[in-house]
Amino acid sequence: MDPQRKRQVRLVVALSVAVLLSVALIYTSFTASTQAKEPTELLTAAPGTSYEMTGRVVPDSVERQGSGISFEVEDRDGEGRSLPVTYTGTVPDPFRGGREIILTGAMQGGTFVGEPDTLVTKCPSKFTTKDDG
C-alpha cells in the first residue's frame, strides 16, 4: 500500500472508533442518568422510579430515627409544600436545617427514601451573592 493510502485508512479507522465511542457515550448517558426533580414535583411522582432530588432542608425538621434520620425538604425558592424524607447512612458535615442538599432516592408511600451515601450537601459561605450575615 502506498503511504498516502495507508494514512487515509488509518484516519478512517481512527474516526470510526471515535464515532463509535461517542455514540456509546451519548446513548449510555441518556439511559444511565437520573432525573433531577424538586420536592414539589416529587410529591406527585410515581413511586419506585429513582430521582435526584435537590431542595432545601426545612429548619428544625431533622430528627434521628434509629440508625437513620428523617427530615423535610422544600423547593429552593421556598414555595409549595414540603416533602418528608428518610435517609440512612453517613451524613456529610455541612448538613443541617436550611442547607441545600442533593439526594438520590425514590418515593415510597408519600415519603422520599434516600439511597445510602448519595446525600450531598452544598458547602456554605463560598461566593454567596446575598449578604445574609
Added chain:
Amino acid sequence: MASLGSVLLAGAFLAAVVAAAFALIGRAGDRRWLDRSRRTVYLFFALLTACVAIVEVAFVTDDFSFHLVQQHSSIETPSFYKFAAMWSSQEGSLLLWAWVLSIAASAALYATRNRLREVLPWATAVMMGIGAFFTGLMLFAPDVNPFATLSPVPADGVGLNPLLQHPSMMIHPPMLYSGYVATTIPFAFAIGALVSRRLNAEWIRSTRRFALIGWAFLGLGLLLGARWSYTELGWGGYWAWDPVENAALMPWLLNTAFLHSIMVQEKRGMLKVWNVCLVVGTFSLALLGTFLVRSGVLQSIHAFGDSTVGPYILGLIAVVMIGSAALIVSRLDDLRSEKRIDSLISREAVFLVNNLLLVGLTAIVFWGTFFPLISELFTGEKASLAAPWFDRYTTPLAILLVLFTGIGPLLAWRRVSWASAKRIFVVPLAAAAVVAVALLLFTDAAESLWALALFVFAAFALVGLGQEFWKGAAARQRLSGGSFLGALVAVVSRNRRRYGGYIVHAGIAVLLIGIAASSSFQTNRDVTLRPGESAVVGGRTVTYLRPTVAVDAQKLTFGGDVRVEEDGKQTALLHPSRDYFRPTGMGLGTIGSFFAGEATSEVGLDAGFTADFWTAMQPNLTAVQRRVRAADKGFAACVRGEPGTPEECKAVAALMRAAAADPRLEATALEQISRLQDATARRIARTYLADDAPATFRVIVDPLVTWMWVGGLIALAGALIALWPGRGRRRGSPVRTEADALKEAKYREIRDAELDHAAGKLSDEDYAILDAELRKEAVEILDEVKSG
C-alpha cells in the same frame, strides 16, 4: 485605606489598557514601544500587589469598614486564617486571579525581553486584555469590588466558615488559581504567534515553562482538594466527579496533552494546528473552571451563589473561543506540518496516542459534567450522571494511559528498529509478567480485571522507567568513569527535562495504582456501637472503648476512643470526633445554637503503606440535646425574671432588672449570662459521658491509598526537577536571541540522540541516520544566523 485601594485598582486597570495599547503601537517590532509596554506591565503588577497588600492589612488588623473583611473574618478568627480569608470571597478571589496574572505576565515578558519581537506585541495585548477584563470586572460589575466599604462600621465580622478552617483548604484555592492563570501565558503567546504568523516552535520554547508551572500548580491544587476531602469531610472519599472537581481536572488533562504534543512540534515541526487548538482549549477550560464556581449553572457540593460575574466570564470564554477559532482557520496555511511521522514505533507516534487518550478523557468528563444542561436541552428534563458512569469510561482510558506512560519513554524520537525495540522491552515485559503471575497467585486482584490490568501495566511502566535511569547512568559511567551513583546524579542533572519527565511518569503510575487499589478493594461499613462493643470490618476488630468530650469557647467536641486490632494485636488507637461550632456574630445565643451551627468531623486515621484504616464518628446526642433544650428554657425564663433553673438565676434576674433601669449595665448583664451559659454548656456536654449512648462509626479499610498521595508528590517533584533552571543561562552571558535559542535547541537534540544511543535505545544504524539528519539541520540554522 479603602479609597486608596479603589484608586490603585483603577490605576491597575488603566495600566493594563495602556500596556496593551503601547504593545500594539509597537507591533512592527519597535523596540522603544515594546520596552514601554513591558514597563507598564510591571506597573500593573506593582499596583495589584499594593491592592492585595491593602486587603491583607485590613484582614489582619480587623478593619471591618471593609465589606469584604466583615463578611469573611471576625475578631476570633485565628490569625493564619485571617490572612487566607481573602480568597474565600468572590471579590478577593478575583483580585487574586488578577494579581497572579500580573506576576505571570511580568515574568513571561521579562524572560522574553530580547526575543520574539513579532509575537510579543500581540501576546502582551492578549495578556493585558485579560488583565483589564478582571480588574475592570472588580471595578464595574456590581457587588465584586474588594474595596467596598460599610458605614457605620460593624463591631465584629461574620467569621470564616469552620469547614474551611483547614490548612490545605487555605492553600488549595491559590494553587488552583495559579494553575488556571499560568495557562494564560502559553495561550497569549500562541495567539501572538498566530497573528504574526511566526509559527515555528519559538513561542512554545518561551512559554513551555509556564505551561508546566500551571500543570504543577493545578495538580497540587487537585491533590490538596482530594486530601482535604479524605481527611476532613467525613465521608472518606477523595474524588466524587463533582462538577467543580471536574472543572479543575479538565484543563489539567488538556494541559498534560499540550505538554507532550509541543515536544513533537519542537523536535519535529509537526502537530501545529493540534497544539494551538490544545492551548486554546486549555485556557478556555481554565476560564470555564473559574466561571463554574461562580455561576450556579450546575448542582454541586461547592456552593455556587448565582453570582453577578458569571455572565461576564461566559462572555469572555465565547470571545476567546470564537476569536481563536477564526484566527486558527485563517492561518491554516502557515500551520502545515514540516514533516510526517516516520514510524509507528517512535516517540512521536506514542505521544499522538497519549494525546488522543487525554483529549478523549477530557471529552468524557466534559460531557458528563455538562450533561444536566445537555439533557435539559434535548428532553426538557434536568438529569445528571453519577460516579459509575464516569468510572465506566474513564477507567479503560486511564489504564491505557498508564501503559503508554511506560512505552513512551522507552522509545526514541523518529524511529526505532525492531531489534532495538525488542532489546528495550524485554525487561519491562518480563517484570510485568512476573507481577501478573504474583498478583494472580497471592492476592485477590483477579476479582477486578480492570485493577489487575492497571497493576500490570503500572509495573511495566515503573520497571521501564527504572531501566531508563539505570541505562542512562551506566552509559554515563562508561563515558566518564566515577561511581554509579555519581553518574546517575550527573546524567539526571544534565538532562533535567527528560528525567524530570520520567519521574513525573513514575509518580502518575504510583498514583494510579493507589486509586485503582483503593477504589476496587475498599471495605466500607457503617457500624453502630455502644461503649465497650466491637465489630469486625475488613478483617480488623474495631472496639468503641469510651466516649470523650471536650469544650472550648468556639465549639463542643464529642468523640470516642477506638481500638483497632488485627490478628489479636492492637494496630492503632484512634480518636474520631465531631465538633459543633457556635455560630458567630449572633449576639446573645442559646446553648442550643451550638447544634444549629456548623459541625465538622475529625477523622481517626491510621495511614499505612499497605492500607489505611479510616473512621469517622457520628455521636447520638438525643439525650444531650434534650437537656440542652431544657436548660435553654430555664435561661429564657430566668432572663424574663421568672424563676428559672440555674442556681445563679436570681443574680441574673437581678442584673437584668438593673439593666432595664440603667442601660450601661446591659453589657455586663449579657456577659454574665453568656458566661453562665458557657458553664452550663460544659456541664451538659459532660453528661454525655455517662449516657452510654451509641455512636455510628463509618469504617473504611482502604488499601494502598497512601500510594496515591506519595505518587502525587513524586510527580510534583519530577515537575520541579524539569522546571529547575539549567546551567545554560549563566548570568552575564551575552543576550539570548531567537537564533541562539534555535541553535541551542538543535544542539540539545544532538546530545539527546547521543544519550539514547549510549543507553542502547537507538541501534547503531538508526543513530547514524538520525545524527546525520540533525547535524544537517544544525548547519542550516547556523547558515541562517550568518546570513540573517
